[in-house]
Amino acid sequence: MRMENQSVVSEFLLLGLPIRPEQQGGFFCLFLGMYLTTVLGNLLIVLLIRLDSRLHTPMYFFLSHLAFTDVSFSSVTIPKMLMNMQTHNLSISYQGCISQMYFYLFFGCVDNLLLVVMAYDRYVAICHPLNYTIIMREELCVLLVAGSWALSCGSALLHTLLLARLSFCADNTIPHFFCSLPILLKLSCSNTSLNELVVFTAGAVLMVFALSGILVSYGCIGTSILRVPSTKGICKALSTCGSHLSVVSLFYGTIMALYFFPSLNNSNDQEMIASLMYAVVTPMLNPFIYSLRNKDMKLALGILLRSLKNCVLARLVSSTTQTLL
Secondary structure, three states: OOOOOOOOOEEEOOOOOOHHHHHHHHHHHHHHHHHHHHHHHHHHHHHHHHHOOHHOOOOOHHHHHHHHHHHHHHHHHHHHHHHHHHOOOOOOEEEHHHHHHHHHHHHHHHHHHHHHHHHHHHHHHHOHHHHHHHHOOOHHHHHHHHHHHHHHHHHHHHHHHEEEEEEEOOOOOOOOOOOHHHHHHEEEOOOOHHHHHHHHHHHHHHHHHHHHHHHHHHHHHHHHHHOOOHHHHHHHHHHHHHOOOOHHHHHHHHHHHOOOOHHHHOOOHHHHHHHHHHHHHHHHHHHHHHOOHHHHHHHHHHHHHHHHHHHHHHEEEEHHHHHHH
């Protein structure tokens, strides 16, 4: 039932980061550079995997989806934050806020599930190398990725539909740089007990499933390595799993810092810093982690750069020849 003093909220105000006015320009340039690095780096990974036939394997198939998800995940929040910093217009429409929250949950969940899928891929590659091509066939890879996208879509849609049924009072101020689901629930005038139950249950199930899948996969990998303790085997395992382990540590380390440390939860400023790590820094670092630690990616990048160089030189020679003639 609606309260008598309740007004219909048509827009929210995103207060953004706690930055002094004289520091806005510097932080704008910083976050713009980070966002462009995220977009260019991850799209470069997708391009390299698409162009180089040697990278048409399950591991790089999953990596291309992870890179695309990282670009999308950052694009949900950062452009709006940058626009607000530049124009000082803090408003976001009700529909825009709900949409932003949906896609934030959606791509965040896809990111999470893809890391589980990639952990399973590494488990099969190390523990069952002779049957790797049989187990990780194309149909299974497509099914795992499609399942990740479908499950994430359903989870985000559930939270969004439950939020859409709530009413909001005159208080429309969001002390964050994006429309965060917990903050929107706090602003609501309706009974949010069902929403909070779904958030806790779905979050716990997803987190337990994801962490269990990753821990079990790497537990089996560790056991397999210990059975044949050799320097060559350990080096091969590290080269195969090192990049993924780095990304997993960065991804879940930020989540744990954000949701499980009370000292962070007591400070909204610290929570925003943790959210920036989760939504901005992690997607930006992923291309560097995979490209710097991966010989195949560096080789593909070298081939692409040489091809571009040859193409530019050929055009210059052609242009010079035409001028002389």
